[in-house]
Amino acid sequence: MVTDTVTPPANLAALIQAVDAAESAIALVQAVRALAQAQHEAAVPTFIQVLGFNNPGAAVAAVDGLVALGPAAVPALLAQLDGYNYGARAWAIRALALIGDPRALGILLDTARGDFALSARRAAARGLGTLRWEAMAPAEVPAAQAEVLSVLTIAIADSEWVVRYAAIVGLAGLATALVDEAALLPTIRDCLMERLRRDPEVTVRARAQLALAHLA
Amino acid sequence: MAESITGESWTLEQAIANLQQTADPSLRYYAAWWLGRFRVEDAVAIAALESALSDTTDRSPDGGYPLRRNAARALGKLGNRQVVPALIQCLDCEDYYVREAAAQALAELGDDRCIPALRAKLGGGLAAAIAVPGKPHLVEPYAAVIEALGMLGAQAAIADVQPFLDHEVPTVSNAAARALYQLTADEVYAERLVATLQGPNLQLRRSALMDLGAIGYLPAAEAIATALTENSLKLIALKGVLDAHLPPTDSGPPPLTERTIDVMLLMDSLL
Numbered sequence: 151m152v153t154d155t156v157t158p159p160a161n162l163a164a165l166i167q168a169v170d171a172a173e174s175a176i177a178l179v180q181a182v183r184a185l186a187q188a189q190h191e192a193a194v195p196t197f198i199q200v201l202g203f204n205n206p207g208a209a210v211a212a213v214d215g216l217v218a219l220g221p222a223a224v225p226a227l228l229a230q231l232d233g234y235n236y237g238a239r240a241w242a243i244r245a246l247a248l249i250g251d252p253r254a255l256g257i258l259l260d261t262a263r264g265d266f267a268l269s270a271r272r273a274a275a276r277g278l279g280t281l282r283w284e285a286m287a288p289a290e291v292p293a294a295q296a297e298v299l300s301v302l303t304i305a306i307a308d309s310e311w312v313v314r315y316a317a318i319v320g321l322a323g324l325a326t327a328l329v330d331e332a333a334l335l336p337t338i339r340d341c342l343m344e345r346l347r348r349d350p351e352v353t354v355r356a357r358a359q360l361a362l363a364h365l366a
Numbered sequence: 367m368a369e370s371i372t373g374e375s376w377t378l379e380q381a382i383a384n385l386q387q388t389a390d391p392s393l394r395y396y397a398a399w400w401l402g403r404f405r406v407e408d409a410v411a412i413a414a415l416e417s418a419l420s421d422t423t424d425r426s427p428d429g430g431y432p433l434r435r436n437a438a439r440a441l442g443k444l445g446n447r448q449v450v451p452a453l454i455q456c457l458d459c460e461d462y463y464v465r466e467a468a469a470q471a472l473a474e475l476g477d478d479r480c481i482p483a484l485r486a487k488l489g490g491g492l493a494a495a496i497a498v499p500g501k502p503h504l505v506e507p508y509a510a511v512i513e514a515l516g517m518l519g520a521q522a523a524i525a526d527v528q529p530f531l532d533h534e535v536p537t538v539s540n541a542a543a544r545a546l547y548q549l550t551a552d553e554v555y556a557e558r559l560v561a562t563l564q565g566p567n568l569q570l571r572r573s574a575l576m577d578l579g580a581i582g583y584l585p586a587a588e589a590i591a592t593a594l595t596e597n598s599l600k601l602i603a604l605k606g607v608l609d610a611h612l613p614p615t616d617s618g619p620p621p622l623t624e625r626t627i628d629v630m631l632l633m634d635s636l637l
Contacts, residue, residue: 175568
């Protein structure tokens with residue numbers, strides 16, 4: 151992933167400078183993409199700054215840059231979470247969700263449980279299904295997975311279809327990583343069956359159907 | 367008044383009473399929205415909204431009719447076709463935004479009695495479709511009218527809509543592409559929207575995205591997923607695409623095909 155995290159490549163300052171100096175929305179996207187390709191930790195503050203620019207193309211590229219850095223980006227993302235604006239917070243949660251570092255478990259649980267922004271609830275619900283459990287102390291995993299399941303059973307009844315959809319994807323991911331299948335799998339199956347039978351949105355029902363097909 | 371603008375806790379009777387009183391225009395305006403938001407299909411509420419369509423008390427500084435606008439929007443959500451004649455009358459209101467809201471509401475209600483009145487709005491073609499001096503809009507709400515004709519399946523309007531593909535205002539030409547795809551199923555029109563998705567203007571990318579979702583154009587799924595817009599909008603557009611290719615909600619488990627699964631996997635990647 152990241153080979154040398156100490157010495158910035160010679161052109162990193164120039165790449166960061168290019169992000170700061172971008173004069174159009176498209177130029178910003180390109181500058182952020184170029185910076186992401188450098189894969190260096192020193193770019194993290196710049197990526198985090200870009201999340202708040204209200205330029206969705208650039209935010210996608212910044213999230214990509216953060217995700218490529220993996221766990222190295224997590225402390226800065228967590229430390230600055232309270233300072234983000236509405237849009238940036240959702241992008242930051244998405245980055246944490248995609249990285250899957252267990253240090254973000256608490257914030258993902260809280261967010262999925264009831265953040266006011268549906269895009270944040272959505273990203274967190276999905277991220278709870280793709281945590282890198284191998285990075286957590288094995289003794290902590292069973293209780294953490296039970297808590298993830300209990301929060302996803304809340305998210306799967308959200309009033310927003312996209313959060314319910316994301317919770318299905320989260321449950322499908324959790325199902326493939328269970329350390330105690332006998333304890334949790336029946337609940338996952340019941341939740342998915344409930345969505346398949348009752349969700350008012352056909353797209354959500356279809357996703358539940360797909361998840362159930364993969365459980366079998 | 368701030369106290370009363372917490373409509374979450376209103377009862378139906380309170381909302382209707384708030385719409386029918388005339389002392390507080392902002393309360394009426396909010397009550398009209400509330401009835402639409404909470405999908406109140408009660409006959410008394412519908413009648414109160416219908417009469418609000420001809421309200422003359424609530425005037426904006428530029429001479430508009432704010433309450434009429436909100437009443438029309440609410441009626442579009444409530445599914446009661448009895449109000450179609452009153453909404454058709456609103457297409458001739460002097461307030462542009464009332465005409466726009468009425469066209470959108472008529473599209474949602476799906477009653478083809480309004481088609482002749484909508485087509486009449488396109489009379490004069492491109493030459494007549496010019497901006498109003500000093501206003502941020504054209505002489506008629508062309509995009510809303512054209513979208514409505516598309517949603518209503520107004521085959522007779524194809525020739526009326528065609529010239530607007532070349533309108534210089536992109537929201538109007540996008541609306542024409544969207545409607546013509548719905549009316550002809552010719553992919554040429556949908557591909558115009560796909561091209562707009564790759565364009566330099568964020569607002570137009572957003573609008574093309576929502577149009578492609580609204581017409582359920584499956585070949586655009588990948589282009590939607592990679593467009594430079596918010597994931598939230600892409601997810602809504604892809605849901606539109608998927609909804610159009612899945613059977614209605616109450617007909618048993620939706621059958622999964624390779625292509626619908628592809629779209630779901632694209633959606634998963636955007637969550």
